Amino acid sequence: MRLFLAPMEGLVDDLVRDLLTDVGGIDRCVTEFVRVTNGLLPPRVFHRYAPEMDQGWQTPRGIPVALQLLGSDCEQMARHAERAAALGAPQIDLNFGCPAKTVNKHRGGAVLLDDPPLMADLVSAVRGAVPSHIPVTAKIRLGYGDRSMGVACARAVEAAGAAELCVHARSKVDGYRPPAYWESIAEIRQSVGLPVIANGDVWSVDDYWRCREVTGCDQVMIGRGLIARPDLARQIRASQRGEPTTPMGWPDVVGLIQRYGERLADHVEERHVTGRLKQWVNYTRRHFPEAEAGWPSLKRHKALAPFNEALRETVRMPMAEPLGE
Known part of the structure; x- marks a missing residue:
């Protein structure tokens, strides 16, 4: 029943990760994405996105931090994953869900959801570039123009060796407009054998339990909900134990x-x-x-x-x- 802090470009940096994990309830964090294009980025760039590498890739509270990469060139993604592993990254996460127009225009993020074979090639390239003990994971949406590609994309990344999959329950075109289509995550979970993490529209403890019931997932990633209510993960933890808690004022x-x-x-x-x-x-x-x-x-x-x-x-x-x- 793990809870993960979602990467949020332009907001959830190492300082926010420190503050929110100190409040409590979070099991793992993921960095903002490192954009991979041409040329191997130097270690200082990785450090800028993940200063936690100086303390064993953990927040001061001891919560592990995964590095996220975004790109569409298999060779370059593999090279950057290899460098991240050499720098000690405990997990390499691949971003197939970013809806930003600029990112998608340059063939990164959610636009790749229309090309499951390329997604599989990227996962396979990264998997082959890093030691076997480092998990390679992925985050997707349900599709680009519509919500029809979730199962195909999930099967592709699973077949390529992904250890875990996080699914944001919307398409790129949906953006962040409610509702989140949790039932589609349930369909994906039933179609693959790898662990699936549910993501999208968990704003409260009640939302968390409804999300779990609909998706069947026992792992949930929360982004905006934890910014809106910084102690949400701590509240959820208390509810899991059946204990009362006083919400942060x-x-x-x-x-x-x-x-x-x-x-x-x-x-x-x-x-x-x-x-x-x-x-x-x-x-x-x-x-x-x-x-x-x-x-x-x-x-x-x-x-x-x-x-x-x-x-x-x-x-x-x-x-x-x-x-x-």
């Missing part, structure tokens, strides 16, 4: 977001710091009325100091209604 969430901003400011320009903090706060509006009430003010600030002051003000201001589940 808004003041604690504010403290978490501010700690992220303080640490991020040491690495990137201020305007990028507030941009990422706004992303995080925007997700929390789903569950926290205080975030919804403060959003009109928060979204205007580009400098960190006034943003932080507006964020602190949300702890004191009257609450609005949240956006809902």
